[in-house]
Amino acid sequence: MKINKLLILSLVFLLVISFTINLDAFSNKKEIKIMIQKIIDKKVENTELPGVAVHIRGGKLGDIALTSGKISLDSEKEIRKDTQFRIGSMTKSFTAAAILKLYENGELDIDKEIINYIDLKYDKFKKITVRDLLYMTSGLGDYLRDTDHLIMEVLENPKKNYNSKYLAIYGTNLSENLKFKPGSKFNYSNTNYI
Numbered sequence: 092m093k094i095n096k097l098l099i100l101s102l103v104f105l106l107v108i109s110f111t112i113n114l115d116a117f118s119n120k121k122e123i124k125i126m127i128q129k130i131i132d133k134k135v136e137n138t139e140l141p142g143v144a145v146h147i148r149g150g151k152l153g154d155i156a157l158t159s160g161k162i163s164l165d166s167e168k169e170i171r172k173d174t175q176f177r178i179g180s181m182t183k184s185f186t187a188a189a190i191l192k193l194y195e196n197g198e199l200d201i202d203k204e205i206i207n208y209i210d211l212k213y214d215k216f217k218k219i220t221v222r223d224l225l226y227m228t229s230g231l232g233d234y235l236r237d238t239d240h241l242i243m244e245v246l247e248n249p250k251k252n253y254n255s256k257y258l259a260i261y262g263t264n265l266s267e268n269l270k271f272k273p274g275s276k277f278n279y280s281n282t283n284y285i
Contacts (some may be wrong), residue, residue: 120152128157135160163257183284187225201225211237222271225284230269233280234262259285 131143142160160169169174193199201221205211215230223229234241241261245253257272262282 097220120155123152124155124157125244127155128159131157131159139164141166144170144172144174144176146172158246180281186284189219190225211263213263215267216263219269219273227277227279227283228274228285229280230271230273230275230278231263231280231282232264233278233282234258234285235281237265259284 127145127147131145132142135143141164141204142158143160144158145156147155156170156172158174160170161256162168162170188199190199190201199221203220204217204222205219205221206216219229219231220238232238245251259282261285262280265282
């Protein structure tokens with residue numbers, strides 16, 4: 092319950108920041124950095140958030156990166172500007188938004204089979220569309236939930252780079268066939284968004 096509360100607080104905070112600050116209203120970078128730093132320091136001090144990292148890109152003032160607090164509730168390690176965070180499945184929303192933007196711009200057709208965009212060697216991919224991946228209706232197995240093999244491998248070799256290419260190959264090779272006909276039913280699978 093505590094994690095859900097922290098996640099909700101974090102998302103609400105980021106949404107409030109992103110929609111209420113008009114960067115063009117400020118005359119210099121120092122002025123906006125001071126204002127945002129005060130906001131994030133106050134949020135960390137007055138909530139259960141362990142810390143906050145804010146990075147604003149572009150605009151006439153250029154990039155701004157600010158931090159406040161610790162990397163986690165059980166750590167004394169300060170968040171730095173280059174601290175990397177695992178955001179897990181939240182990236183699926185950003186990926187879907189980017190794909191839909193490409194669709195809106197006419198650069199990608201979500202109703203075309205994925206083999207039109209990715210070089211895949213197996214017949215089982217011939218009927219999977221981009222929409223099937225987005226909607227979790229592809230029939231692909233889940234590289235995280237369908238087997239304990241990957242978890243055991245990570246435990247045995249935690250420093251190995253399990254990049255997206257590795258996970259895609261692993262996830263698509265879980266079985267020779269799809270779990271069901273693409274588009275016929277829903278099945279949450281992390282493999283869809285690699």
